[in-house]
Amino acid sequence: MESKEASDIRLLMNDVLVKNGEAGRLKDLLTKLLMESGWKDEINLMCRNFIQERGVDNITTDDIVNEVTPAARAKVPAEVKKVLLDRIRTALLKEIEDRDKENGS
């Protein structure tokens, strides 16, 4: 139940942020962080190795994504996650404040 609620809340939050425009900013920040931390290059290398093993002609984009995603997730550095989480929280809190002001005043 909790997970369902959580995921629903998550979708809710996402919608809010997208309407805010904050989602776009968050995603850009994430891209920058991941590139600077070297995650992108690591995953690139991983993908290439994967392609080489499987053979060029036997592979599709979906294959790559499905196979490499779990490993990629694990490789995201902790600092990036922390920063992103922080930003999400502040964005949501700010949204709450704004709504309070709108509702209250």
Place this chain on the structure above:
Amino acid sequence: MEVEDEDSTDQDQPQIQLGELYSSKPATHIETLKVACAQLMDMYIDEEFFNLGREMGRALRWGELEALGILNEIPDEYQMTDTPGTDIFGNVLSKKYNFECECPKCHRTLAASRFAPHLEKCMGMGRNSSRIASRRLAASSNNSNNNNNNSNNSSNDSKSAVHSTTVGSQNQNPLNGELGSEDDHFEEDDDDEDWSLDRKKKSKKGSEKAAVKRKGPLSRVRNTDGVGAKGKRGASPSVTDSPASLSAMETAIHDEDDATHMSLP
């Protein structure tokens, strides 16, 4: 922390009732929110990775990986090399094909591309090099050599001595062998004058014949002929004309008369 529910009136979220959330215990409430945030973050990361995967797929499909030499095993010697100091094939950048030559005249080492223009100036034979300077050089070296040969001890007070000590002394010994070239140099100028003489003869002949039929531009030349040193060009002697050639022109005028007498039947 007191958390308020988000604005849900305009959202498509019938499953959840935020009122329930609000009324439930704060601890779980917060936990749920935390989980929700984490999931949101994962969602963003997944999206990021999806973009990366798509880029990789494109690179695969369009052959970038093969071009970069990632997939096939390119032998090392054919790999692109990116080290400083070499080009992309691995050849060391060098100045091997910028040969250096030594000028036979002034014995300076020069780059090959600058050799020909330097020779022009150095030997005084190009179009833009001044021949007067080279003549003076040659004349002074001639005088200095003659003086030295005739009287060893006499240090002449003439101007030529000053020149010779400065210019000739340096070039004295090497020029003994090169005097011949200086003379050749003179002869070539004489050749030039012969060439100009021939032209003058031809123009004289042409003007004499043509004067009867039509008054062309040559008529002007003919009219001003006997005045001073004006030649076929009809111009006053210019600075660049050396004295030797000027005198030659003057004599040429007299020579011409003899020539015409001789050539006309």
